[in-house]
Amino acid sequence: MTGIRLDRVSYHYPGASAPALDDVSLTIEPGELVVIAGGSGSGKSTLLRAVSGLVPHFHGGTFAGAVTVGDLDTRTHGPGELAGTVGTLFQDPETQVVMGTVRAELGFGLRNRGLGDPAVARGVEEAALALGISPLLDRLTADLSGGELQRTALGAALAGRPAVLVLDEPTSQLDPVAGDELIGLLRRANEDADTTILLAEHRLERCLHAADRAIALDRGRIVCDGTPAEFLAWAVAHAPALATPGATLLAGVGCEPVAGVKGARSALRRRGLLPDAGTDADWAKSTSIPDKSTNRRWRRPRPHDQPALQLRGVWHELRSGPVLLRGVDLTLAPGERVALLGRNGAGKSTLLRHAAGLMQPTRGTVRAAGPVGLLMQNPGDYLVHERVCDEAAAAALRAVALDGPAFAQRHPRELSGGEKQRLALAVVLGDLEHDSAPAVLCLDEPTRGMDRDHKRSLAALLARLDGAVLVATHDTEFAASFAQRVLLLADGALIADGPAREVLSGGSYFVTETARILGGAGAALTPAQGIAALTGTAGAAAGPAVVKA
Amino acid sequence: MIYRRRASPLHAAAAAAASGWCAALAAATLIVSNPLVLGAALLAVLLGGGLAGVRHELMRALRWALPVALAIALINALVTRDGLTVIWRFGNLPIVGYSYITAEATAYGGVLGLRAVILILCGVLYTTCVDPDELLALFRRISYRSALSATLATRLVPLLGRDARRLADAQRCRPGPPPSRTALLRVATSNLLDRALDVAAALEVRGYATARQPPTRGAWGVRGWSRHDLAFAASAVAILGLSIGGRAAGLVGFSAYPSLSIATGIPAVALSAAILICAVAPFADRRGIVR
Numbered sequence: 001m002t003g004i005r006l007d008r009v010s011y012h013y014p015g016a017s018a019p020a021l022d023d024v025s026l027t028i029e030p031g032e033l034v035v036i037a038g039g040s041g042s043g044k045s046t047l048l049r050a051v052s053g054l055v056p057h058f059h060g061g062t063f064a065g066a067v068t069v070g071d072l073d074t075r076t077h078g079p080g081e082l083a084g085t086v087g088t089l090f091q092d093p094e095t096q097v098v099m100g101t102v103r104a105e106l107g108f109g110l111r112n113r114g115l116g117d118p119a120v121a122r123g124v125e126e127a128a129l130a131l132g133i134s135p136l137l138d139r140l141t142a143d144l145s146g147g148e149l150q151r152t153a154l155g156a157a158l159a160g161r162p163a164v165l166v167l168d169e170p171t172s173q174l175d176p177v178a179g180d181e182l183i184g185l186l187r188r189a190n191e192d193a194d195t196t197i198l199l200a201e202h203r204l205e206r207c208l209h210a211a212d213r214a215i216a217l218d219r220g221r222i223v224c225d226g227t228p229a230e231f232l233a234w235a236v237a238h239a240p241a242l243a244t245p246g247a248t249l250l251a252g253v254g255c256e257p258v259a260g261v262k263g264a265r266s267a268l269r270r271r272g273l274l275p276d277a278g279t280d281a282d283w284a285k286s287t288s289i290p291d292k293s294t295n296r297r298w299r300r301p302r303p304h305d306q307p308a309l310q311l312r313g314v315w316h317e318l319r320s321g322p323v324l325l326r327g328v329d330l331t332l333a334p335g336e337r338v339a340l341l342g343r344n345g346a347g348k349s350t351l352l353r354h355a356a357g358l359m360q361p362t363r364g365t366v367r368a369a370g371p372v373g374l375l376m377q378n379p380g381d382y383l384v385h386e387r388v389c390d391e392a393a394a395a396a397l398r399a400v401a402l403d404g405p406a407f408a409q410r411h412p413r414e415l416s417g418g419e420k421q422r423l424a425l426a427v428v429l430g431d432l433e434h435d436s437a438p439a440v441l442c443l444d445e446p447t448r449g450m451d452r453d454h455k456r457s458l459a460a461l462l463a464r465l466d467g468a469v470l471v472a473t474h475d476t477e478f479a480a481s482f483a484q485r486v487l488l489l490a491d492g493a494l495i496a497d498g499p500a501r502e503v504l505s506g507g508s509y510f511v512t513e514t515a516r517i518l519g520g521a522g523a524a525l526t527p528a529q530g531i532a533a534l535t536g537t538a539g540a541a542a543g544p545a546v547v548k549a
Numbered sequence: 550m551i552y553r554r555r556a557s558p559l560h561a562a563a564a565a566a567a568s569g570w571c572a573a574l575a576a577a578t579l580i581v582s583n584p585l586v587l588g589a590a591l592l593a594v595l596l597g598g599g600l601a602g603v604r605h606e607l608m609r610a611l612r613w614a615l616p617v618a619l620a621i622a623l624i625n626a627l628v629t630r631d632g633l634t635v636i637w638r639f640g641n642l643p644i645v646g647y648s649y650i651t652a653e654a655t656a657y658g659g660v661l662g663l664r665a666v667i668l669i670l671c672g673v674l675y676t677t678c679v680d681p682d683e684l685l686a687l688f689r690r691i692s693y694r695s696a697l698s699a700t701l702a703t704r705l706v707p708l709l710g711r712d713a714r715r716l717a718d719a720q721r722c723r724p725g726p727p728p729s730r731t732a733l734l735r736v737a738t739s740n741l742l743d744r745a746l747d748v749a750a751a752l753e754v755r756g757y758a759t760a761r762q763p764p765t766r767g768a769w770g771v772r773g774w775s776r777h778d779l780a781f782a783a784s785a786v787a788i789l790g791l792s793i794g795g796r797a798a799g800l801v802g803f804s805a806y807p808s809l810s811i812a813t814g815i816p817a818v819a820l821s822a823a824i825l826i827c828a829v830a831p832f833a834d835r836r837g838i839v840r
Binding site: 052053054081084086090094096098103104111112140156371373383385413428430 | 551552553554680681682685686697701708715716718719720721722723724725728732733735736739740743744747748749750751752753754755756757758759
C-alpha cells in the first residue's frame with residue numbers, strides 16, 4: 001500500500017508572485033480517502049498536480065520541499081514514471097480522453113507502461129467491470145455523454161489498479177445522479193482495493209460523507225486537517241463558505257455538524273428535532289414555514305401577462321432520429337427567476353439555445369419580448385478584446401462589479417474563473433444605459449467549478465437584474481439560492497414546473513441537502529429555512545414557522 | 550466525419566486489411582490514368598462505401614469534391630497549350646496573349662479531376678471504415694509517438710470543429726457589432742493552445758512520455774486473420790496486381806497529348822471490370838455480420 005508525504009512543499013507557478021503552495025507538510029496514510037477543500041485559487045489543484053508529478057515537471061516554476069508517493073520522490077520521478085502508481089482525473093473529461101473507443105482508452109495507460117496484450121486486456125476488463133462500463137467498451141468516445149465520458153476517464157485512471165488516485169473536481173460537470181454514482185464508485189475503489197484517494201471538490205455535500213479525512217487549504221496553506229466532522233465544525237466556525245448546508249443546519253440548531261444526510265438525521269433525532277424513522281414522513285407533511293421574503297414570491301404567469309419569453313409546443317427533432325425537445329410549453333414573466341434542472345443530455349442547453357434564437361424548432365414557436373441574452377458554458381468564448389474595458393459597456397461592467405481601475409486595463413485572460421464569468425455576463429447584458437438590456441437572460445451552467453462565495457455573488461447579481469432569468473444548472477443549492485421557480489427537464493420534456501420550494505424539496509436527487517435531511521419538511525431548501533422549520537424561529541427563514549401538527 | 554463501427558465486412562476486417570484495401574484503390578488511381586479504369590475505381594469506391602454503410606458520408610464528400618474536380622479540369626484546360634484539337638479560341642487577351650482551349654487539355658483535366666475525386670473518396674472510406682485505435686496499435690512498434698500524434702490530430706479535428714461552432718454561437722450572442730476576424734482568430738488560437746495544454750497534461754499523467762515497447766509483437770494481440778481480413782487483403786493485392794500488370798502490359802494506355810489516345814478495347818474493359826469485381830467481391834460475404 002502506498003501513502004503520500006509532502007514535506008515543506010512550496011511552489012510558485014512561472015511568473016507568479018504569490019505561492020500556489022506555501023510550506024505544506026502532510027502525510028496521507030495508505031488507503032485513506034481524503035477530500036481537499038478550499039475556495040478558488042486556494043491551491044487544491046496545485047496540490048493534486050504536485051502528487052501526480054505535473055508540478056513542477058510539466059508546469060515549471062519554482063519548487064521547494066519534497067513530495068513522496070510510496071517510495072517515489074517526485075523531484076526525480078516525472079509524471080510518466082509516477083503514472084503506474086498515481087491515476088489522475090481532471091475536471092474536463094473531454095480533454096483527457098485521447099483514444100477513439102472506450103476499450104482503447106482504458107488500455108492506453110497500460111500500453112504506455114509496456115504491458116503485454118493479455119495484461120492490458122485483463123486491466124481493461126477489470127476497470128470496466130469495477131465501474132460498470134462494460135457495455136460501453138466498444139462505443140466511440142465521441143458518442144459518450146458527459147457522465148459516461150467522466151466514468152471512462154475514471155476507468156482509464158483506475159485501469160492497472162494504481163495505488164493512488166487524485167481527482168480534481170470530477171463531479172463538476174455531472175448531474176446529481178451521475179455525481180452520486182461517481183462518488184459511490186470512488187468509495188468502492190477505496191474499500192475494495194485500498195486505493196488512496198485525494199479528491200478536490202467544491203460541492204462538499206456530495207463527497208464528504210464518503211471521506212475518511214478532510215483538508216482545507218487557503219492561499220496555499222493547510223488551515224484545517226481532520227475528520228469530516230472536525231472539518232465541518234471548523235468550517236462552521238471559521239470558513240462558512242466551506243461548510244456544507246447540512247453542517248450549517250445542524251450548527252444552527254445546536255448540534256455538532258456531521259457529514260452526510262444519514263448522520264445529520266441521526267443527530268437531529270438524538271436532539272429530538274426530528275421524529276423517529278418511519279414517522280418522519282407524516283411530520284414532514286405537517287410542517288410548514290411560510291415564505292415571506294419578497295424575492296421568493298412566485299405565481300404562475302397569467303394569460304394576460306405580457307410574457308418575457310414564451311415557448312409553445314417546441315419540438316426539436318434531428319434528421320437522424322433523436323428528439324432533443326418534446327413539445328415544450330414554457331412562459332416566463334418579466335423579472336422571473338427560473339432554474340432549469342435535469343440530467344446530462346436532458347435537453348437543457350438545447351432549450352436555452354432555442355430561447356436565444358441560436359436554434360430553430362422543428363415544430364412550435366418561440367417568442368420573446370425583447371433581446372434574449374445567452375451566456376453559455378465557456379465564458380472565454382465571449383471575450384475577444386485586449387482589455388476588460390473594451391469588452392462591455394460601462395453600465396454593464398458596473399452591474400457585474402468589474403468597473404474599477406483595477407480591472408479596466410487588465411487582459412480578460414488574466415482574470416480568475418469567476419471574474420471571467422462576470423465579464424462574459426457583462427458582454428451579454430449589452431448597453432444597459434441605452435435600453436438594450438435583454439428581456440431574458442439565459443445562463444448555461446454558470447457555477448461550474450465555482451466556489452460557494454462566487455456562487456453567492458452570482459446569485460446576488462442575478463437578483464439585481466431587471467429582465468427574466470433562466471439558468472440551466474446541476475447545482476440544486478445554487479438553484480435554491482436564486483430561483484423562484486424550478487423546471488425539471490427529462491428526455492426533452494418538462495416533467496415538473498413549480499415554485500422552487502415545491503420542486504426542490506421533493507424527490508431524491510434534484511433536491512437540496514437541507515431538503516434531503518428534513519425529508520421535505522416545511523419545503524425548507526436552505527439551512528436558514530431548515531432551522532426555521534425545526535425550531536419555529538421566524539427570523540431565520542424571513543417568516544414565522546408554523547407547525548400544523 | 551469520423552470512424553463509427555458499422556455492420557459491414559469492411560468494418561469487420563482488421564485495420565491492416567481495411568486500410569490496405571483503401572490504399573490499393575488509391576494506388577490504382579495513381580498508377581493507371583485510363584478513364585475506363587478510373588471509372589471502375591470510382592464505381593468500386595462508391596459501391597464499397599454503400600455496402601459499408603457510409604453512403605451519406607461519401608455523398609457529403611462528393612458535394613465538395615466535385616467542385617474541386619471541376620476546378621482542376623478548368624484550370625488545366627485554360628493553362629495548358631498542348632493538344633492539337635482546338636475547341637475554343639479566346640484570341641489575343643491582355644497579359645496572357647493568344648489563348649485557346651484544346652480538347653486534349655480538357656480531357657486530361659477531366660482525368661486529373663476524376664483522380665482527385667477518387668482519392669478524396671478513398672480518404673473518406675479510410676476515415677470512416679478503419680478503426681484508428683487499431684491502426685495506432687499497428688504502428689506501435691514502428692513509430693508509436695508519431696502514430697499517436699497523428700491519431701490525436703485526427704481526433705482534435707471534430708473537437709476543434711465543435712469549438713469553432715461554440716465560438717461562433719457565442720459571437721452571435723454578443724450584442725452590438727461583431728468583433729473583427731483578427732480578434733476571433735486570436736481567441737480561437739488561444740482556446741486551441743489551452744486545449745492542447747490540457748491534452749498534453751492528460752497524456753503526461755498517463756505515461757505517454759515514458760511509453761515503453763510491449764513485450765510481445767502485435768497490435769491488439771497476435772490474432773489470426775479472419776475471412777474478412779483475408780478477403781480484403783486478397784482484394785487489395787489483386788487490385789494492385791491488375792493495375793500494375795495492366796499498365797506494364799500496355800492494356801490500359803492513355804495519352805492526352807498531342808492527340809487523345811485511349812485504350813478502349815476488350816482488354817481495357819475486361820481489366821476495368823476485373824478491378825471492379827475484385828474491389829467489391831469481399832463485400833459479398835456477410836455471414837455473421839449483425840445488422
